[in-house]
Amino acid sequence: MADQATDVTGNPGDKTQLRQTALTEWHRAAGARFAEFAGYEMPIQYSTIVAEHTATRTAAGLFDISHMARLRFDGGRADQLLDHLLTRRVSDMTPGMVRYSLVCNAEGGILDDVLVSNLETPSGRQYFLLVVNASNRQKIVDWLKPHLADYPDVECNDVTDMTAMIAVQGPKSAAIVDRLFDSPPSRLKYYTATVTDQMSKPCVISRTGYTGEDGFELIVRGEDAPRVWENLTLAGREHGITPVGLGARDTLRLEGGMPLYGHELSEDIDPLTAGLGFAVNLKDRSFIGSENLAARKQSGRSVARIGLQLDGRRAAREGAELYDDGNRRVGEVTSGTFSPTLSTPIAMAYVAPELASQGGTLDVDIRGSRASARIVKLPFYRRATQ
Numbered sequence: 097m098a099d100q101a102t103d104v105t106g107n108p109g110d111k112t113q114l115r116q117t118a119l120t121e122w123h124r125a126a127g128a129r130f131a132e133f134a135g136y137e138m139p140i141q142y143s144t145i146v147a148e149h150t151a152t153r154t155a156a157g158l159f160d161i162s163h164m165a166r167l168r169f170d171g172g173r174a175d176q177l178l179d180h181l182l183t184r185r186v187s188d189m190t191p192g193m194v195r196y197s198l199v200c201n202a203e204g205g206i207l208d209d210v211l212v213s214n215l216e217t218p219s220g221r222q223y224f225l226l227v228v229n230a231s232n233r234q235k236i237v238d239w240l241k242p243h244l245a246d247y248p249d250v251e252c253n254d255v256t257d258m259t260a261m262i263a264v265q266g267p268k269s270a271a272i273v274d275r276l277f278d279s280p281p282s283r284l285k286y287y288t289a290t291v292t293d294q295m296s297k298p299c300v301i302s303r304t305g306y307t308g309e310d311g312f313e314l315i316v317r318g319e320d321a322p323r324v325w326e327n328l329t330l331a332g333r334e335h336g337i338t339p340v341g342l343g344a345r346d347t348l349r350l351e352g353g354m355p356l357y358g359h360e361l362s363e364d365i366d367p368l369t370a371g372l373g374f375a376v377n378l379k380d381r382s383f384i385g386s387e388n389l390a391a392r393k394q395s396g397r398s399v400a401r402i403g404l405q406l407d408g409r410r411a412a413r414e415g416a417e418l419y420d421d422g423n424r425r426v427g428e429v430t431s432g433t434f435s436p437t438l439s440t441p442i443a444m445a446y447v448a449p450e451l452a453s454q455g456g457t458l459d460v461d462i463r464g465s466r467a468s469a470r471i472v473k474l475p476f477y478r479r480a481t482q
Contacts, residue, residue: 114137115257117260117321118162118260119321119325122322123139127142129341136230139160145341149344149347151340152309152348153436153437154336156265156268156335157263157339158263158329159345162261162318163230164229165228165229166226166255167236167252169223169226170253171250172249174224174250175224177243177244178212178226179381180384181199182197182198183198183367183375183383183385190214194214194287197211198210198367198375199384200389201384205362207239208228208361209361209372211227231357231358233254259317260324263314266309267310270310271335275331276331277294278292281301285303286303287304297316298316299315300315306348310479346433347433350476351435351437351475352475352477353475359431360444369399376389399446401444402447403472404429404444404460404471405438405441405470406440410462411434412432412441413429416432416461417461428446437477438476438477452471454471458471
């Protein structure tokens, strides 16, 4: 692990070998199965995906998400820079606010989807933190450089390698994290954050997540991560906390109808097409891609993202082709799995808007044979208190 932040004008690291997180040795000792993901050696599962998925839905799951990139912006005009780069308005964010947003190219295609937080240190210093998808870390860092040149008073540092990121997700998550902080994180509203400490160790905690459940995400120094992880494990023991790998994280986010970069999101898809219009603020703003997005809003979408619930037990995977009742190919699956919560196969896909009506049916080609699929409302799963 690096012991200092990396300025984005430098080299974030050697790509010749897989990176490890500050918690890799814990995962190894716990018997996790590993796989390469975005240049990292990451735990895919500890027991079974279904067991870890179910534990998150019914109690609490503990996730190492340190592979997600974290970029810190300091300086008086950091809000103006980010307002120019992101689809969501930043200039009106006050300390503690977190927003989901997107980074687009000039054509309006999605470079990444991100979380942006306005944070304030105990001493009163404000800064912004951008959490970026691991697979897009280098792309976003490279894309930032020329824009930073226009804001010489703004300093951007890649703090990914000096920090760790941990998620606690599930209906028991608030009871667990409350035991570890003097000021209970359960007081945080959804999509807010605070800079605090965990047993005298600096910590940023936000009420955010990627599972469709209530939950929290913690950012701590890399050297503190094993202790914080163990503290969460001990605090959650009576609540059934379970370590969860990336396998169940994917089934959870799919049930939650959440798009994943490289599947539902890409540079060929714009936010409006992806159904993410809530994260695009066009009124009285100009940001990279805004002109093309405004034009697309006027012209309408050429395709729409839909949810599919399949008959039978076989899951449709990414790339499975969709056919209408006239046997015409009308789209393909972007993500698919067997839903542990719903006990049925589910998938997301893009089709023409006129085919996207809920209750309609399409056929899915699954390895040479057809399965009927009903178009359903997203998300597939919504927690009771949401």
